[in-house]
Amino acid sequence: MEKISSTKNTKVKEWVKLKTNNGRKKYRKFLLEGRHPVETALEQGADYEYLIIQEGFDLGELAERIDEERLILVTKEVANHIADTVHDQGIFMIGVIDEQVWQIPNDFSGKWLLLDNVQDPGNIGTMVRTADAAGFTGVVFGDGTADFYNPKILRSMQGSQYHLQLKRLNLKKWINSNKANGNAIFGSILDENALDYHQVEAPENFSLIMGNEGNGMSKELISLTDANLYIPIKGSAESLNVAVAAGVLIFGLID
Template structure:
């Protein structure tokens, strides 16, 4: 049974002020919480049993018709308490949203960082590693592709856009609830991955080896993707065992980093699927 709380209409309400602060990274980091804006993301979180503290909704919008109680999943919040469902004014919805025309519902979710050990617990794991990918849309799209291709995890290195930025969250389309994502020092983590037998693979327009010739199925593979303009940093590039290129028969200088990541993740999925048949 849902825990409905009294209607909130005032923008000066202390809880509203705390929610709105989560639009800024320093408060997300401090509180260990983030915002989910819109019907789709809230539904995905509920279906995945992600811990939510609050679901705030515009009572007059009729949005709850799309949220049957039996579909709420696990709604455990802070300290094991049930998630609170709070009717709020449209002004509050707008205050806690970055979009110009916000949907009539948002949630306050708890960060749930995965354990680093899980990176090595999957036989022939497939991990996407981001080195300074700055655009939130690119980061969110790569997380989405990683989840769709059955990747083990996504690792965000230094200089990469914040996973919990509202723009990144929207770009994941809820995929962050289905693939572990963690931040890490790549200078420490990549050597650890190599010591566990993983191949560290990068992309380069100067590489001689096609990605379609590389064997992604033989062992664990960590695919490393660099900054949109500069590519891999020199420090991270030193840990790469092999660089591959995505062949292009048409006329284009290069692919967007999210597109390149999607191609390689699904090529790995294709190869691994064929070996399992």
């Protein structure tokens, strides 16, 4: 088993870069952190390059499932250096990103959630989890939306990333390809003059777009949808949290 004790080691330098979008794009890898997420990834047969543990970390039952040649031991100092959380849990995985993530699928059937410039990792993870619970086929991360290999999002998806397809694609392309296939595209906007979601009878195959927390969907995308849906606000709140709005629309449409 390899042991690394310097934060200046070439591998360590690469791992730290995996915490950024650019680093993940360059190396086509991502960094996963914590016992439960790593265990789930292994259970789901995720492709990985290395499993990294801090000195003294007790692998427990994980030991049986791990390929010794890909196991790397690091000092506490190195672990702190690569960790995203303040209290790291002493175990990390260097995962391999599947190229399909960036590819338009051959088959658009099913229900898809599209995220247009959504920022908050907690909101994004919660929406992926909700789409999973509603039996959606996948979630498409559009331009400007935080990366799903962002460590905070990986944590908040709670394993739903293994249950549905996650894609990073330009949403305009997605919409145009879907329209060519005859699938419906629904936007969501905060506008009383838009279509009340209760009035929609959703077809078998559709995409639903959720927009940015503060500014909503981009104007360009709004103009490309088949219909833009609205959740009637009966009280005095100005808006709903985007993940709650997604939940109401998703479960409303699949009724």
